[in-house]
Amino acid sequence: MTPVLDVRGLAFAYPDGHQALFGVDLHVHRGERVALLGPNGAGKTTLVLHLNGILSAGAGSVAVSGLPVTKENVPEIRRRVGIVFQDPDDQLFMGTVRQDVGFGPANLGLKGAELEARVQHALDQVGMAEYADRPPHHLSFGQRRRVAVATVLAMEPEILVLDEPSSNLDPASRRELADILRSLDVTVLMVTHDLPYALELCPRAVVLSDGTVVADGSTYDVLTDDELMRAHRLELPFGFDPRTVGPPPVRG
Amino acid sequence: MGGPHGHKLHFHGHSPVHRIPAHLKILALLGFVLVVVATPREWYWAYAAYLAAIAVVVAISRVPATYLLKRMVVEIPFVVFALLLPFVAHGPYTEVLGLSLSESGLLSAWGLLVKGTLGVLASLTLAATTEPQELLAGLERLRLPTLLVQIMGFMVRYLDVVTSEMQRMKVARESRGFTARNPRHWPVLARSAGALFIRSYERGERVHLAMLSRGYTGRMPRP
Numbered sequence: 001m002t003p004v005l006d007v008r009g010l011a012f013a014y015p016d017g018h019q020a021l022f023g024v025d026l027h028v029h030r031g032e033r034v035a036l037l038g039p040n041g042a043g044k045t046t047l048v049l050h051l052n053g054i055l056s057a058g059a060g061s062v063a064v065s066g067l068p069v070t071k072e073n074v075p076e077i078r079r080r081v082g083i084v085f086q087d088p089d090d091q092l093f094m095g096t097v098r099q100d101v102g103f104g105p106a107n108l109g110l111k112g113a114e115l116e117a118r119v120q121h122a123l124d125q126v127g128m129a130e131y132a133d134r135p136p137h138h139l140s141f142g143q144r145r146r147v148a149v150a151t152v153l154a155m156e157p158e159i160l161v162l163d164e165p166s167s168n169l170d171p172a173s174r175r176e177l178a179d180i181l182r183s184l185d186v187t188v189l190m191v192t193h194d195l196p197y198a199l200e201l202c203p204r205a206v207v208l209s210d211g212t213v214v215a216d217g218s219t220y221d222v223l224t225d226d227e228l229m230r231a232h233r234l235e236l237p238f239g240f241d242p243r244t245v246g247p248p249p250v251r252g
Numbered sequence: 253m254g255g256p257h258g259h260k261l262h263f264h265g266h267s268p269v270h271r272i273p274a275h276l277k278i279l280a281l282l283g284f285v286l287v288v289v290a291t292p293r294e295w296y297w298a299y300a301a302y303l304a305a306i307a308v309v310v311a312i313s314r315v316p317a318t319y320l321l322k323r324m325v326v327e328i329p330f331v332v333f334a335l336l337l338p339f340v341a342h343g344p345y346t347e348v349l350g351l352s353l354s355e356s357g358l359l360s361a362w363g364l365l366v367k368g369t370l371g372v373l374a375s376l377t378l379a380a381t382t383e384p385q386e387l388l389a390g391l392e393r394l395r396l397p398t399l400l401v402q403i404m405g406f407m408v409r410y411l412d413v414v415t416s417e418m419q420r421m422k423v424a425r426e427s428r429g430f431t432a433r434n435p436r437h438w439p440v441l442a443r444s445a446g447a448l449f450i451r452s453y454e455r456g457e458r459v460h461l462a463m464l465s466r467g468y469t470g471r472m473p474r475p
Binding site (some may be wrong): 049052054075078079081082083085087089090091092093094095096102103104106107108135136137151152155 | 384385388405406408409410412413455458459461462463464465466467468469473
């Protein structure tokens with residue numbers, strides 16, 4: 001089966017000469033939820049920006065459901081890969097929630113009732129339908145994060161890429177977002193420093209460090225590998241021990 | 253961050269004035285301002301009539317007068333300029349309270365003050381009774397170029413974000429013992445303004461990135 005995300009030998013250096021990625025290999029299959037872990041400066045964001053063609057590979061290749069990320073394919077790639085950025089104020093730029101969620105599908109050429117249905121469905125998925133006509137800046141931070149997820153869901157992506165989805169959320173909003181993500185039938189790649197969140201939501205974890213993949217396995221195994229964790233500046237929060245929580249139940 | 257209701261200039265309500273379509277209100281404001289500006293300064297009774305007209309509209313809208321008056325502080329720079337005019341203008345002089353003032357200056361000051369005040373008051377009434385979103389929709393219905401409407405839309409959207417950023421920077425400065433009291437402190441304020449500009453610029457780039465990621469190709473989709 002063609003993987004949803006197929007990254008092979010991806011290397012990239014910024015114009016100032018700083019090399020951020022040194023041959024990254026990553027395969028994500030349909031329906032998987034994968035956590036992308038790694039210390040600050042490991043190249044996580046750089047990798048994410050390659051997935052929808054904002055940055056283009058210096059060497060190696062990226063393909064989404066078999067379609068290579070190239071200039072000609074960029075419009076279709078951006079439909080297939082939905083990125084939710086860290087700051088919802090960057091993602092929500094229109095006057096109302098409805099316009100904002102409609103922005104992506106409208107760029108895909110949807111109009112009228114079809115567009116309206118997409119927007120409605122995406123807002124229902126994140127439980128924000130009643131806020132459709134509110135301006136985004138009048139929502140709470142947690143609500144804005146959920147709308148940001150909806151803006152991407154409305155494009156019906158094949159893979160949802162979340163950059164630090166739990167950052168700045170209070171515990172209740174954090175849990176609500178987890179419930180939403182679990183309820184979605186979509187492949188997820190989640191960039192995060194929130195290791196308990198990764199364990200809770202993602203059966204599989206990939207560790208990126210200094211521009212290469214240094215570990216790829218079950219999240220439980222990665223988080224309980226003390227040597228690996230220490231070597232790559234990954235630390236569990238005080239009082240949290242995956243061994244006492246146990247591996248999450250296998251999904252049906 | 254972000255109050256529950258409306259913009260700082262908007263007064264939530266359901267009066268007939270609130271319900272008039274935005275484009276009609278914009279046209280009415282434009283017409284009113286043009287008439288006020290074109291009225292000769294010496295027609296004092298006309299200005300009384302204009303003020304009465306605004307008062308009636310405000311009364312119907314049920315926006316408290318104090319709400320509007322407080323927001324008239326934006327006019328202060330013009331008031332200062334108007335008050336200076338009788339001292340700097342030439343021509344025949346007249347005695348007022350022992351001061352020798354230029355007659356033409358006094359008349360100019362009156363004209364500037366009354367026209368400015370009526371314009372600001374009418375604009376504030378429009379802003380108080382119309383949501384920013386409706387205002388933009390109204391401008392669009394009036395066939396203002398879409399690009400301009402979009403730029404204004406972004407401005408409305410990010411005004412709160414940038415002002416709250418500015419507020420946080422101010423709190424951070426003051427928490428470290430800084431208050432701007434005299435011109436020697438201005439360089440610090442200037443650097444803060446510079447930092448705010450850079451931050452906003454970088455946010456602009458991030459917003460653009462987020463737009464590209466959702467298939468933006470340089471043209472806003474038409475609803």
